[in-house]
Amino acid sequence: MGKTISNKSLSVKVEPGNPSKILADSVFKNFFIEVYSMTAFTFRFFKEVWKPPYEINEILKQSFLIGYKSLPLIAITGFIIGLVLTIQSRPTLAKFGAESWLPAMVAVSIIREIGPVITALIFAGKVGSGIGAELASMNVTEQIDAMQVSDTNPFKYLVVTRILSATLMLPILTIFADVVGLFGSYMGVNIKGNVSAHLYFSQVFQSVTFEDILPAIFKTLFFGFAIGLIGCYKGYNSNKGTEGVGKSANSAVVFGSLMVFVIDMIAVQITSLLQN
Amino acid sequence: MISDENESIETLESPENSAVIEIQNLKKDFGNKTVLRDINLILNKGENLVILGQSGTGKSVLIKCIVGLIQIDEGKLIVLGEDLSTLKEKELIQVYRKIGFLFQSGALYDSMTVRENLEFPLKRQLRMKNQEEMDLLVKEALHDVGLDDAIDKSPSELSGGMRKRLGLARTLIVKPEIMLYDEPTTGLDPITSREISNLIMEVQKNHTTSSIIITHDIECARLTANRIIVIKDGVCAVEGIFSELENSTDPWIKSFFE
Ligand SMILES: Nc1ncnc2c1ncn2[C@@H]1O[C@H](COP(=O)(O)OP(=O)(O)O)[C@@H](O)[C@H]1O
Ligand SMILES: [Mg+2]
Numbered sequence: 123m124g125k126t127i128s129n130k131s132l133s134v135k136v137e138p139g140n141p142s143k144i145l146a147d148s149v150f151k152n153f154f155i156e157v158y159s160m161t162a163f164t165f166r167f168f169k170e171v172w173k174p175p176y177e178i179n180e181i182l183k184q185s186f187l188i189g190y191k192s193l194p195l196i197a198i199t200g201f202i203i204g205l206v207l208t209i210q211s212r213p214t215l216a217k218f219g220a221e222s223w224l225p226a227m228v229a230v231s232i233i234r235e236i237g238p239v240i241t242a243l244i245f246a247g248k249v250g251s252g253i254g255a256e257l258a259s260m261n262v263t264e265q266i267d268a269m270q271v272s273d274t275n276p277f278k279y280l281v282v283t284r285i286l287s288a289t290l291m292l293p294i295l296t297i298f299a300d301v302v303g304l305f306g307s308y309m310g311v312n313i314k315g316n317v318s319a320h321l322y323f324s325q326v327f328q329s330v331t332f333e334d335i336l337p338a339i340f341k342t343l344f345f346g347f348a349i350g351l352i353g354c355y356k357g358y359n360s361n362k363g364t365e366g367v368g369k370s371a372n373s374a375v376v377f378g379s380l381m382v383f384v385i386d387m388i389a390v391q392i393t394s395l396l397q398n
Numbered sequence: 399m400i401s402d403e404n405e406s407i408e409t410l411e412s413p414e415n416s417a418v419i420e421i422q423n424l425k426k427d428f429g430n431k432t433v434l435r436d437i438n439l440i441l442n443k444g445e446n447l448v449i450l451g452q453s454g455t456g457k458s459v460l461i462k463c464i465v466g467l468i469q470i471d472e473g474k475l476i477v478l479g480e481d482l483s484t485l486k487e488k489e490l491i492q493v494y495r496k497i498g499f500l501f502q503s504g505a506l507y508d509s510m511t512v513r514e515n516l517e518f519p520l521k522r523q524l525r526m527k528n529q530e531e532m533d534l535l536v537k538e539a540l541h542d543v544g545l546d547d548a549i550d551k552s553p554s555e556l557s558g559g560m561r562k563r564l565g566l567a568r569t570l571i572v573k574p575e576i577m578l579y580d581e582p583t584t585g586l587d588p589i590t591s592r593e594i595s596n597l598i599m600e601v602q603k604n605h606t607t608s609s610i611i612i613t614h615d616i617e618c619a620r621l622t623a624n625r626i627i628v629i630k631d632g633v634c635a636v637e638g639i640f641s642e643l644e645n646s647t648d649p650w651i652k653s654f655f656e
Contacts, residue, residue, distance in 0.1 A: 259508075267467050268505035272519040273491060 163355045170275070171282050180283040188249050188284075189291035193298065199244055200299035203236055204228065204306025209313065221315075225322050226329035228307045233330055237300040238338050239386060242345040245292055246378035250353040253284050254374030257357025258367040266358070281354045288350025293342045333397060341389040348381040416443050417476070418576055418608045419464065424473035426459055433459050435632030437473070441576070441608055446598070448619045449612045450654055451629035457612045458502065460629070461578040464610075465497050466490065478575065495523055498574030498607075502581045504565040506553040512564060513549050516540070519572050539567040543597060559590035566597060570605075577601060577609040583618045595621040616655055628654070 208228050215221050257280060260266050269276040308322045353374040360366035419441040426434040433456035441447050451457050462468040464475060466482075475482045477493050485493065507515050516536045520526040540546055543563040553561060562582060569577070582598065583591035595618045601607050602622075613619055619626060620640055628636040628643070628651065636643065636651055644655050 256509075263503045263508075264501040264505040265507055267462070268499070268501055268507075269518075270467060271465055271494070271497075271499050273495070273523045274518075 159359065160355055163359075164351060166277065167282060167285060167351065170278050171286070173278070175278070177279055177283050180279060181286055184283050184287035185291055188287045189294060192245065192248055192291075192295055195244060195248060196241055196295050196299050197302050199240060200237070200302035201306040203240055204232060204303035204308075205310045206306075207231065207236065207303075208307045208310025212310075212314065222325075224311055225307065225317070225325040228310075229304060229326040229330050230334060232303045232307065233300050234334050234338050235386075237303055238296050238342045238345065239382065241296045241299040242292060242342060242349065242382045243379055245288075245295065245346070246349045246382060247375055249288060249291075250349040250374045250378035251371040253288070253350065253353030254357040254360075255367050255371035257281075257284075257354060258360035258370035261358065261360050262362055262364060262366060277358075281358055284354055285347065285350040288353070289343055289346040292346030292349070293339050296339060296342045337389065337393040337396075341385065344385050344389070345382050348385060349378040352378045352381060417441065418443050418478055419610070420474075420476040421460075421464075422474040422476070424460070424463065424475065425471045426456070426463060426468065427471055432632055434463075437629070437632070437634060439627055439634055441610055443608050444602070444606050446602055446609045446611060446622045446624045448623035448626045449610060449629060450614070450619065450626060451612075453614075455629050456632065457629060458580055461499070461580060461610060461612065464578060465494055465499055495572070496575045498569040498572065498577045500562075500565055500569050500577065500579045500582055502584065504553075504561045506561055506565060506568075508553055510553075511549075512540070512545070512551050512553065512556075515553065515564065516568050516571055519568060523572050535571055539571040540564075542570070543567045559586050559593065562586065562590075562594055563597065566594075566601075570601065573605065575607065577607050579609060579611040579613075581612055581614065583613060583615040588617070591615055591618060592621070594618070598622050 208224060211228060212221065212224060215224055215227065260280070266276045266280070269279060304326060308319060311317050311322060356370040356374040360370040417440045421437055421439050424434055424437040425432070437460060449457055459468055463470045464477065478496060480493055482490060482493065507518065510518065513536055516539055517532055520532050520535060526532055536549070540549060543566055545560060545563055545567065548556060548560065548564070553564065556564060579598065583594050586594065598609065598611065599622055602609060611618070611622055623640050625637070625639060626643055627634050643651055646652060
């Protein structure tokens with residue numbers, strides 16, 4: 123039942139001997155232990171996600187908390203990025219006499235890359251760390267144990283619901299960030315020069331195709347999954363101590379952000395393969 | 399609501415004493431560290447058994463083994479006449495349902511209100527759906543621990559003593575036959591501790607609950623214990639009633655009572 127797989131029983135003991143060799147050994151071993159237990163955690167997710175009860179209410183509640191509450195932050199960042207990117211790109215394009223390409227170029231960069239990645243990084247910082255800290259503090263204060271005693275599978279109730287919500291919400295937030303980013307870019311274009319909204323958006327939609335949009339949104343599903351998974355893993359397996367809460371939140375952000383870039387790199391390889 | 403006298407001790411020595419929990423040769427390691435070496439104990443029906451022991455001797459681990467939060471390595475756990483190792487998952491859940499657990503840190507759900515905290519075990523453990531029925535039970539449970547006004551508050555607004563009482567209400571709402579208390583008075587002032595001890599005695603009296611109470615608080619032990627066991631080095635080192643242990647000549651046992 124429940125959370126019998128704990129890192130603590132696997133953790134490496136440092137023995138006397140050559141200090142640098144021991145350090146290297148233990149870092150090395152700890153790395154593989156971490157990879158192993160993270161993989162086990164992922165498999166457990168895929169095993170439990172199909173089994174009832176599906177905790178629909180909890181998924182909806184988490185989606186609201188994760189998605190809706192991130193909207194203001196995502197809106198501000200998206201807007202600023204769109205605006206700044208436009209202002210920064212203008213001189214270069216002007217040099218080549220290609221200023222009329224400004225809307226198209228910025229739109230493609232936002233939709234293909236900047237929108238998804240910036241949204242995912244903000245998401246890792248806000249949602250990933252939030253999940254890590256919340257589950258870690260529930261672990262320290264025995265709330266996870268209490269759920270299990272009340273006939274509730276805490277892995278399903280806490281972990282599966284949060285991973286699913288994160289996976290579903292990030293694509294939606296990305297689309298939102300893209301739209302706000304384009305609006306910011308439209309403002310940027312109009313700082314110098316006068317382009318009507320109609321002209322601006324018709325230029326954007328001429329240059330942006332579904333081949334830009336679909337892979338970009340599709341990869342955010344994986345970003346969201348990774349961020350949710352890592353936040354849950356770090357929180358659920360935290361050390362039972364108050365210092366565990368900060369540590370979990372911190373490493374959820376660090377590993378979550380790192381995974382975003384790793385997945386992004388893989389995604390760009392796959393899409394360029396497919397599109398050739 | 400809270401009575402100061404505990405007259406129930408005599409009635410417990412009745413001949414129908416039967417074991418509700420029997421632990422035989424229980425062993426539990428974490429990695430290469432043995433926490434519980436060889437635990438043997440019996441909890442009789444209607445009895446309050448107090449477990450003493452220094453911090454880190456594995457008292458919490460012991461009662462978490464009883465409800466299956468921690469898997470045992472060796473030994474036998476017999477709860478309400480059933481050997482847990484022979485039961486299937488479904489039957490195990492039936493047995494666990496009859497055990498209440500008051501966590502050391504209260505384990506209140508921070509993201510829920512007091513009402514939702516109390517409804518959680520009703521919905522989850524008893525599969526209750528009728529809102530009116532739940533409202534009634536929630537009000538009654540809060541009334542029993544003197545927290546009538548807290549129903550729509552969030553747990554973070556409550557004081558330490560109130561949180562403990564809410565934790566107790568949430569555990570008692572499903573009417574368990576066995577109660578396991580993990581340091582119920584730790585971190586509370588003497589007056590609040592006494593209130594909690596009195597609540598524990600009331601639970602014993604009103605519901606004929608059998609309880610294991612882990613504590614460091616000698617006052618709590620004096621008030622609530624029918625019998626005391628001291629754990630040391632992973633075994634049950636000493637057993638007796640309060641006055642026996644209090645007057646012991648062994649300096650180590652005496653040190654608990656200072
Ligand atoms: N899940 C766990 N994994 C590893 N070690 C644990 C775990 N739970 C408890 N321990 C260890 O078991 C020992 C006993 O803990 P505990 O039962 O909490 O003591 P106490 O008697 O104070 O309640 C401690 O040394 C603790 O570090
Ligand atoms: Mg303890």
